[in-house]
Amino acid sequence: MTVFDFDxxxxxxxxxxMAAAAxxxxxxxxxxxxxxxxxxxxxxxRSIEAVxxxxxxxxxxxxxxxxxxxxxxRALRAADTVRYLAGQVxxxxxxxxxxxxxxxxxxxxxxxxxxxxATGAMERAVPVPGWTLPGVMTAGAxxxxxxxxxxxxxxxxxxxxxxxxxxLIADQLIQAGASISVLAxxxxxRDYVRAARHLPKxxxxxxxxxKGIAMRRRIRAAGVEIVSGISGLExxxxxxxxxxxxDVAGRRREIAADTVLxxxxxxxxxxxxRQLRLPHEWHGAQHYWYPKTDDFGATEAGAIFVxxxxxxILGARAAELSGRLAMLEIAHRLGRIDAAERDRLxxxxxxxxxxxxxxxxxxxxxxxxxxxxxxxxxxxxxICRCEEVTAGQVRQAADLGVPGPNQLKAFxxxxxxxxxxxxxxLSVTEIIAARQERSPQTVGAYRIRPPLKPLSVAELxxxxxxxx
Numbered sequence: 175m176t177v178f179d180f181d182x183x184x185x186x187x188x189x190x191x192m193a194a195a196a197x198x199x200x201x202x203x204x205x206x207x208x209x210x211x212x213x214x215x216x217x218x219x220r221s222i223e224a225v226x227x228x229x230x231x232x233x234x235x236x237x238x239x240x241x242x243x244x245x246x247x248r249a250l251r252a253a254d255t256v257r258y259l260a261g262q263v264x265x266x267x268x269x270x271x272x273x274x275x276x277x278x279x280x281x282x283x284x285x286x287x288x289x290x291x292a293t294g295a296m297e298r299a300v301p302v303p304g305w306t307l308p309g310v311m312t313a314g315a316x317x318x319x320x321x322x323x324x325x326x327x328x329x330x331x332x333x334x335x336x337x338x339x340x341x342l343i344a345d346q347l348i349q350a351g352a353s354i355s356v357l358a359x360x361x362x363x364r365d366y367v368r369a370a371r372h373l374p375k376x377x378x379x380x381x382x383x384x385k386g387i388a389m390r391r392r393i394r395a396a397g398v399e400i401v402s403g404i405s406g407l408e409x410x411x412x413x414x415x416x417x418x419x420x421d422v423a424g425r426r427r428e429i430a431a432d433t434v435l436x437x438x439x440x441x442x443x444x445x446x447x448r449q450l451r452l453p454h455e456w457h458g459a460q461h462y463w464y465p466k467t468d469d470f471g472a473t474e475a476g477a478i479f480v481x482x483x484x485x486x487i488l489g490a491r492a493a494e495l496s497g498r499l500a501m502l503e504i505a506h507r508l509g510r511i512d513a514a515e516r517d518r519l520x521x522x523x524x525x526x527x528x529x530x531x532x533x534x535x536x537x538x539x540x541x542x543x544x545x546x547x548x549x550x551x552x553x554x555x556x557i558c559r560c561e562e563v564t565a566g567q568v569r570q571a572a573d574l575g576v577p578g579p580n581q582l583k584a585f586x587x588x589x590x591x592x593x594x595x596x597x598x599x600l601s602v603t604e605i606i607a608a609r610q611e612r613s614p615q616t617v618g619a620y621r622i623r624p625p626l627k628p629l630s631v632a633e634l635x636x637x638x639x640x641x642x
Contacts, residue, residue, distance in 0.1 A: 180206045180257075181508055183273045183286040185264045185446065188216020189490040190482025191292035192246040194497030199253030201505040206284050207256055208275050210263045210627075214250055216294050217314070218490045219243025220321045232324055235349045237342075239490065240321075246494065266624035267291070267446055271477040276629060280636040288477050288504045291447060292497060295440040295483035298462075298543065299597045300335055301550050301557050301565070304409025305436060309416075313343045313437035326352040329432030332418045334407055336360040337439040337541045338386060344398065345389045354398045356429045358420055360438070360544050362403035372536035379533040401427070405546065409434055438543055442484045445596065448622035450475060456615045459538040460487065461548055462600060463619055469524070470503035471496055479504065488531045495527040548604040557605070558598040560591020568602055572609035578618045579603055592628060595620040 182198055184191050187209035198205040215222045222243040225232050233241050250258065259275070266274035271286040297314045304310065313333060319325040331352050333344050336359050344357050376383060393400060406421040410428050417430040441462035444454065452473050453466040464486040471479040481500045482493035499520055506516040550557070553566025563586045571585040579595070579602045582588050588602055589595035595602075599620050607617045 179284055180204045180286040182206070182288050182290060182504060183208060183271070183284050184290045184292055185209075185267070185273065186216060186292035186294055186482070186484075187211065187214040187250070187258070187260075188292060188294045188482060188493070189218055189243070189246065190294070190484075190493040190497035190500075191216065191290070192219075192243075192250045192497075193494040194290055194292060194481060194501050195256045195258075196246070196249035196253050197498045197501035198504075199255045201501060201510050203255060203501070203505060203508065203510070205253075205256045206259055206273075206286070207250070208259045208262045208264050208273065208284070210261065212261050214247045214258070214260075215243055217318070218294075219246065220318060223247050225321065229324055232320075232350075235346055236321065237346070242490075263627045263629075264446070265626045265629050267450055267478075267626075269450060269475040269477060274624070276633045279633065281629065281633045282637060286477075287508060288479060290471070290479045290481055290497070290500055290504070291484055292480075292482045292493075293443045293446055293484045294493070295487055296443045296596065297437060298439050298441050298547075299601055300436040300438050300547055301555050301601055302407045302409065302436070302547070303550075303552055303555050304411065304415065306556050306559055307409055307411055308414040309411070309432060310409055310434045310436065313340055313435040314440075316433075316435050317343050317346065320346060320350055324350075326350045327433035327435075329353065330355040330430060331433045331435060332356050332358065332429055332431035333435045333437070334358040334404070334418050334420070335436050335438040335547075336544075337437055338537060339440065340437045341386065341389045341393065343435070343437070344393050348393065348396045348398065354393075354396070355431045356399050356401060356418065357393060358401045358404045358407070358418060358422075358429070360404055360407070360547075361541055365540050365542065369536045369540035372539055376533040376536040378529050379531075382533040382537075405544070407546070438547055439541060440483065440487055441600065442486060443596075444484070444619075445594070445622050445626050447473075447480060447484070448619065449624060449626060450478060452478065454619070456613075457486070457538075459535075459542065461543050461604065461614065462487075469499070470520075471500040472503060488527075488534055492527050492530040495523050495530065499523050499527070548601070549608040550601075550605075557601045558586075558588040558591065560593055560597075561587045561589075563588040563598070565601075565605055568605045569609050572606045576606065578606065579620045580618070582606070589620050594622065594626075 181203040182205045184207045262275045273284045404420040410417040419428040447465040454463045481496040550565045607614045
């Protein structure tokens with residue numbers, strides 16, 4: 175008979191993972207929380223404990239939404255049935271509840287009756303000419319530096335792309351003292367027209383709308399030029415970034431900058447759910463894959479649940495609520511609460527989650543990924559940074575009849591580098607689909623195999639023996 179070490183293993187200590195861990199403790203579940211970072215917070219609340227303790231002056235810059243993560247971190251620390259395994263990389267997950275992880279020196283295996291994947295989201299790649307030059311970063315990377323170290327880029331900064339996070343990061347950088355030369359966004363008046371039909375539903379979450387309007391006002395008040403409806407985005411420069419170039423209102427513009435920050439939304443991190451061979455669905459508006467789950471985050475693999483943005487992009491507060499909902503169903507399956515109690519406790523969480531998610535259809539319509547980002551028109555544009563594969567090479571392989579990303583590996587090695595297709599996966603799917611006039615759903619995605627993250631032979635050799 176299998177011996178379980180825990181009732182539950184949670185992977186990821188972001189909004190969903192921290193909330194789930196605290197809820198699991200309140201329900202009396204023995205829990206292991208595995209996270210590759212040294213402190214809880216994930217991406218949204220990264221370094222929240224360190225900021226509260228050592229740099230409280232940065233809290234007003236990062237905002238009240240960020241400060242909310244402090245309460246989640248404190249609740250996690252107070253959860254007495256939770257074993258918090260910081261600095262541990264989960265590199266293989268099994269459908270029966272096995273989780274293989276490593277601390278960088280030794281690999282070990284955890285066993286549980288259920289696993290909650292709270293792996294969150296990652297930034298969509300923005301493959302434009304010049305995006306691999308020194309001086310180009312994702313906007314999220316700049317935000318990580320701000321949260322973890324209080325650092326901002328030196329010299330003029332250009333932000334380009336689209337999405338609400340682009341506005342938030344511009345606002346935060348300005349308040350932190352950065353010099354912003356331009357905020358160039360692909361969103362046009364046509365997007366506002368398309369999004370308008372979703373406004374009545376979005377008014378259920380008025381705080382989101384108010385924050386967006388306030389951010390734009392502060393950015394403009396700081397003297398930053400906001401250019402909307404851009405296309406043909408490229409990075410200026412040869413040896414390193416010298417600025418951004420784009421088309422707008424029928425003319426070509428180039429704006430100098432020492433650092434360029436690119437962003438065009440976030441997408442679910444599906445590496446773990448792909449490795450588990452779980453069914454995935456296609457989000458037509460935002461062009462990403464997400465795992466198929468029920469209302470509690472349960473998947474077709476009975477032991478596996480998914481919560482947070484890894485199950486679909488709804489935002490940090492909705493992710494927190496989804497983590498708590500998953501715990502109620504897991505506690506019910508383990509016999510800790512009955513169905514009536516589960517449903518009673520779930521009702522207010524569902525209402526709040528649905529209210530938080532009400533703005534999402536409008537945001538999806540307002541900030542669609544442009545065709546030139548999904549399927550870069552210039553053949554020389556790098557798609558797979560690890561293996562330096564270009565858009566033209568992917569098209570050539572598509573012309574030769576390659577049916578999907580997995581077969582493309584044999585042609586070009588795209589997706590076989592250190593990131594294992596995290597950056598290039600969606601782009602490869604979109605380019606093949608466009609070239610062969612097929613839907614992304616029929617083209618499919620990379621098959622993910624363990625290890626999910628790089629693992630040394632020494633870590634395997636030092637693996638702790640499994641208990642009987």
